[in-house]
Amino acid sequence: MSTEPRVLAGRYRVDELIGHGGMAKVYRGYDLTLGREVAIKILDPDLARDTAFRTRFRLEAQAASRMSHPSIVRVFDAGDSAADASSDDPPYIVMELVKGTLLKDIIAAGPVPLDDTIRYVDGILEALNYSHRAGVVHRDIKPGNVMVTPDGKVKVMDFGIARAVSDSSSTVAETTQIIGTAAYFSPEQAKGEPVDARADLYSTGVVLYELLTGRQPFRGESPVAVAYQHVSETPVPPTELNEDSPGALDPIVLRALAKDPYQRYPDAAHFRSALDAAVAGEAPTRKQLGALTSELYGANPRQAQETARSLRQLSTDTTMARTQSGPPVAWIWAGVALLAVLIASVLFWVVTMRPPEVPQTARVVPDLVDVASDRAQADLAELDLEAKLVLETSSDIAEGNVTRTDPQAGVAVAKGDLVTIYVSTGQETVTVPAIEGMALDAARQALADAGLELGTVIQRNEPEIAGDTVIESSQPADAEVAPGTVVNLVVASGKVTLRNLSGFTIDAATAELEGLKLIASPIDQGECAAGVAPNTVISMSAAPGDVPVGSTVELRFCSTAPAG
Known part of the structure; x- marks a missing residue:
């Protein structure tokens, strides 16, 4: 049912x-x-x-x-x-609806070739560069949110949805319960701090690490344990886990996985440029790599890790007894170090992150893609911007909605400037020509001239129609279809099916042949053999089956009964 x-x-x-x-x-x-x-x-x-x-x-x-x-x-x-x-x-x-394979399934299937690794990460960064410029932070970049199409293109999924998840969760444990893994968290996400676009770059660095080595940089028995490693531990360079990984990519990965967001790449475009340069560049020496690790993660990261673990244990374990009257020495030095880092970070932010002053007369072009054209014009009018409509076909955007603007969304323009709005007229169509009754060659040319593609040609026996004449088309004449649509045809074969006429009377056999547009040629062989009735077909010159229209078929018969 x-x-x-x-x-x-x-x-x-x-x-x-x-x-x-x-x-x-x-x-x-x-x-x-x-x-x-x-x-x-x-x-x-x-x-x-x-x-x-x-x-x-x-x-x-x-x-x-x-x-x-x-x-x-x-x-x-x-x-x-x-x-x-x-x-x-x-x-x-x-x-x-995207057809393809999840990147996590590609990774699970075995080692990923270097060229594919670079292409996948570059595709992710290309998507992030666009979304970050549009003011959208993904917050959940991971192989399970990346689809690779059959032609190798990258499609990033679930933009905006991850933000709803993280905003509605108060702790790392609650967040990982929803998202399912903390393996790709940035340190600031793990600590529950506000995040920006650089959190996505960190997660992309984790994906690059996994593509190069086959595993994430940090693993643990629980999501909280993994999140804690993101905050405190130093990642092992990919070449130490996979000797086939290019050494030139080690600095790229380490920079992307920096604990401090300010030490990562400032945006996806810089990450892409560094990745492209590293592919053709030389591997750093062990000394250079060590210096970079020290710069990004501290001269003695293990010491910092142990200090952080001790502090965490002291703050959660109420059974431990104090063994000295004053605060522990580790607490003092940890507090001094933390205060120094905070002061340095604030100074760096004040110097480098001051937003540029924008003239009050400036306007920012809004994102109008897939918005109704009249609504788009009204939105621009509210910003004191002039609108110009230009029509174009689109297979993705509904008729009457905006496909793109010039200048594009996010660009600053002056009050009164002109913004061109491109409006969809729907999918481009072509008219199917009337080809029934045409010769096959003429029909093929007519379809090509109309921008259509000839598909399967099926032959059918029709005695009344000349060979290679179009009988039927899979698309009716004058139909509006998309360019490149495949049109299948049924054409006359120029043949008819002849059955075995042996035993037919000569008159019946002749009538049968005439109905098939064949020519009957009776041949009288005289006296009949024993058991053969006079004036019945004994044999034919053509074997039963398909024969050309207009063919001559000899009908052999006997006209005289046997003597005696």
Whole structure:
């Protein structure tokens, strides 16, 4: 007994389950309005009971939907019954359906070639460079959120969703319970501190480390133990775990995994440039690598680790007895060191992080991609900017919505400047020509001229139609279809099927041949043999089967009964 398919918001049909994680399940779906396949992520019922989480989930999904980049899985829509009293739909997100393999499955399958490693990380950084410029921090970069398409392109998933998770969790333990792993956390995430784009660069460094060595830099028995290592321990250079890893990439990895965000690459573009330069560069000496490790992680990181572990134990173990009247010496020196680091960090921030002054007359072009054209014009008018509409076709953006702007989103312009809005006219289409009745060569040319592709040609025996004449087309004449659509044809073979006429009377056999547009040629062989009736076909000159239309077929018969 079949069941009625589930439809969300009266628009999105939910089909089979294709994946699941700690916070949601992902289904293959179909957008009934735009007629396209999509992926639908439905929030776990336990998380859906948290009103604050539902709100953040919805708002962040809406923010992610405004990003449009080839390396980012598009978010098309989001829904939540909390915003619509008439609906009982669970919180859901409608995304681009991407076919490919998760990066975590590629890593699990065995060593990843260096060229592929560089291409995958470069694709992640390309996506992050776009999202960071748009003001969106991913917060959950890991191989499970990276899809590699069959042609090797990288697609980063779940932008904005990770932020809803981390914002609704107060501790590392709670956060890892939802996300499922702390292996890719930045130190500031592990400590519950505010994060910025450099947290994504740290996580990308962990992914690069895993691609080079086959394992993450820090592993432990629990998520809290792993998170603690992110905060306090020094990573082993990749070449110490995999001698085939290029030594030139060791400094790149160590820089990306710096505990202090200010010692990492300032942005994804600098990370990409350093990665490209390292591929063709020389490996550092052991002395140079040691100096870099000391600079990034301290001259004696193990000492700092033991001090931090002791402090952590003292702060949590109420059974330990004090053995001296004053504070422990380690506490004093740790406090002095911490104060010095804080002062240096504040001074560095004051000097380097002061935002540039922007003239009050300046305006920033908003992100209008996939926004209705009239709404986009109104948004620009509110910013005192002029709008110019230009129409263009698009296979991804619905008709009437904005495909892109010039200048693009995030660019500062002056009051009154002109912003060109490119508006989708829908997918480009071509008209199928009327080719039934044409010769095959002429039909092939007509399809090519229309921008269509000839597909399968099936031959059919039709005695009334000349050979190689088009009988049927898989696309009706005058239909509007996408350029490059494959059109299959049925053409006349120029042949007919001849059956065995032996035993037919000569008149019946002649009539049969004429109906097949064949020429009957009766040949009288005189006296019949014993047991053969006069005026019946004894044999034919053509064997049963397909024969060309208009062929002559000899019908041999006898006309005289045997004597005696």
